[in-house]
Amino acid sequence: MSDSGDEIPSPNTSLSHKLTSKTELLNLKLYVVIAILLAGVLAVSLLVFLCVRAHRVSRRRKSRIRVKHSSGSIPLVSKEIAEIKEPRPDPSPSPPPAAAAAAEGKIGNQKLKEARPTEPTVDVENGKRRSGESDVFGWGRWYSLRELETATRGFSPENVIGEGGYGVVYRGSLQDGSVVAVKNLLNNNRGQAQTEFKVEVEAIGKVKHKNLVGLIGYCAEGAQRMLVYEYIDNGNLEQWLHGDVGPVSPLTWDIRMKIAIGTAKGLAYLHEGLEPKVVHRDIKSSNILLDRKWNPRVSDFGLAKLLGPESSYVTTRVMGTFGYVSPEYASTGMLNEGSDVYSFGVLLMEIITGRSPIDYSRPAGEMNLVDWFKGMISSRRGEEILDPLIEVQPPPRSLKRALLVCLRCIDLDVHKRPKMGQIVHMLEAEDFPFRSETRSAR
Numbered sequence: 101m102s103d104s105g106d107e108i109p110s111p112n113t114s115l116s117h118k119l120t121s122k123t124e125l126l127n128l129k130l131y132v133v134i135a136i137l138l139a140g141v142l143a144v145s146l147l148v149f150l151c152v153r154a155h156r157v158s159r160r161r162k163s164r165i166r167v168k169h170s171s172g173s174i175p176l177v178s179k180e181i182a183e184i185k186e187p188r189p190d191p192s193p194s195p196p197p198a199a200a201a202a203a204e205g206k207i208g209n210q211k212l213k214e215a216r217p218t219e220p221t222v223d224v225e226n227g228k229r230r231s232g233e234s235d236v237f238g239w240g241r242w243y244s245l246r247e248l249e250t251a252t253r254g255f256s257p258e259n260v261i262g263e264g265g266y267g268v269v270y271r272g273s274l275q276d277g278s279v280v281a282v283k284n285l286l287n288n289n290r291g292q293a294q295t296e297f298k299v300e301v302e303a304i305g306k307v308k309h310k311n312l313v314g315l316i317g318y319c320a321e322g323a324q325r326m327l328v329y330e331y332i333d334n335g336n337l338e339q340w341l342h343g344d345v346g347p348v349s350p351l352t353w354d355i356r357m358k359i360a361i362g363t364a365k366g367l368a369y370l371h372e373g374l375e376p377k378v379v380h381r382d383i384k385s386s387n388i389l390l391d392r393k394w395n396p397r398v399s400d401f402g403l404a405k406l407l408g409p410e411s412s413y414v415t416t417r418v419m420g421t422f423g424y425v426s427p428e429y430a431s432t433g434m435l436n437e438g439s440d441v442y443s444f445g446v447l448l449m450e451i452i453t454g455r456s457p458i459d460y461s462r463p464a465g466e467m468n469l470v471d472w473f474k475g476m477i478s479s480r481r482g483e484e485i486l487d488p489l490i491e492v493q494p495p496p497r498s499l500k501r502a503l504l505v506c507l508r509c510i511d512l513d514v515h516k517r518p519k520m521g522q523i524v525h526m527l528e529a530e531d532f533p534f535r536s537e538t539r540s541a542r
């Protein structure tokens with residue numbers, strides 16, 4: 101101990117002195133500053149913890165949805181179909197055929213990704229939509245089985261419009277008063293029907309064009325798979341060409357050309373306005389639906405597959421209809437849009453002549469429309485091939501134009517066939533350059 105009387109401060113006294121001494125920070129005492137700092141650190145840690153937790157929860161939810169769809173019946177993205185992108189706007193003042201085709205159609209402004217948040221969530225176990233989930237999504241809506249049952253009066257036979265390779269088509273009246281066509285897909289080959297269903301739903305739903313039948317929704321409950329389309333109210337082209345219409349066909353030459361051009365525009369959109377492009381694969385007269393103003397709407401994309409950037413696609417089975425299928429597709433299974441062009445050529449022949457592509461009731465040399473047609477043209481009997489049910493003869497130039505388009509479409513060399521966009525121009529052009537006319541002009 102010292103005699104000076106000076107007290108040596110104990111460590112405790114010195115610490116408490118430091119803590120109570122004022123700091124330069126707003127003249128606050130040191131313990132206050134420390135308390136503020138601790139509180140700050142605590143608050144930040146709490147915030148970080150909450151963020152991490154929220155992120156984890158959202159990731160878990162997303163992955164649950166993905167699993168649901170991968171094991172269930174409605175995929176978010178079909179494996180066979182890539183995203184359909186909106187066609188890029190063409191800055192040039194006069195758009196090329198593809199851009200013109202694209203301009204007439206709309207891919208719903210919705211890309212797949214954008215459609216996801218509102219995609220209906222379906223309970224895989226029983227196929228039912230979860231209550232509270234939205235039934236309206238990017239390109240259409242989800243219909244419950246009960247809704248469609250009511251619309252078609254219990255799928256009654258009176259509401260049957262027809263039956264195709266994929267199932268029965270019913271006419272349905274929805275509660276809002278709108279009329280739809282409900283395609284009830286076959287269940288006897290569920291694996292295949294389901295695949296086709298996914299393909300159709302993913303691909304077709306987003307494709308909108310005035311000459312294509314729009315898919316407006318679907319139903320998937322339990323084993324049921326249904327597609328809901330716009331209802332087109334004037335039958336199909338096959339019925340009007342080959343049905344009993346009396347001695348004079350209501351399909352005048354001009355109407356027939358309107359149908360041919362509209363169909364070509366719809367197909368040009370599928371081939372040239374979409375990325376990846378769509379090959380229809382089953383172009384035929386029963387797949388051309390008509391409205392009351394004879395506007396054509398190409399239907400039945402059940403066979404359509406999307407192609408990647410490569411130009412061709414090999415399939416194991418030929419899926420078109422006899423008489424319309426191109427020779428190279430029939431023999432090799434090699435598929436590209438050139439096969440559709442060939443089928444369109446046959447369809448155009450059918451429109452001009454009123455004859456079916458294959459007609460066993462005709463004499464041997466006339467059963468096959470393409471062979472007969474070629475023979476008639478090469479023996480310069482083009483005027484004789486017109487459908488006798490057309491009352492008023494078309495202008496020779498117009499007939500010649502249509503015949504020439506037919507011949508170019510059925511060229512055996514797929515690379516020499518025109519593109520659908522070019523066909524639209526050829527059929528529409530008033531001054532289509534015929535060889536004879538060009539020669540005489542020279």
Ligand SMILES: Nc1ncnc2c1ncn2[C@@H]1O[C@H](COP(=O)(O)OP(=O)(O)OP(=O)(O)O)[C@@H](O)[C@H]1O
Pocket residue numbers: 261262263264265266267268269281283313329330331332333335336382386387389399400
């Ligand atoms: N959206 C629709 N509006 C009105 N009628 C339709 C619609 N879709 C199909 N139809 C009609 O339903 C019937 C069956 O059509 P579907 O497309 O199932 O078969 P298809 O074209 O006759 O044969 P395939 O399945 O071999 O192509 C046809 O008469 C067709 O005209």
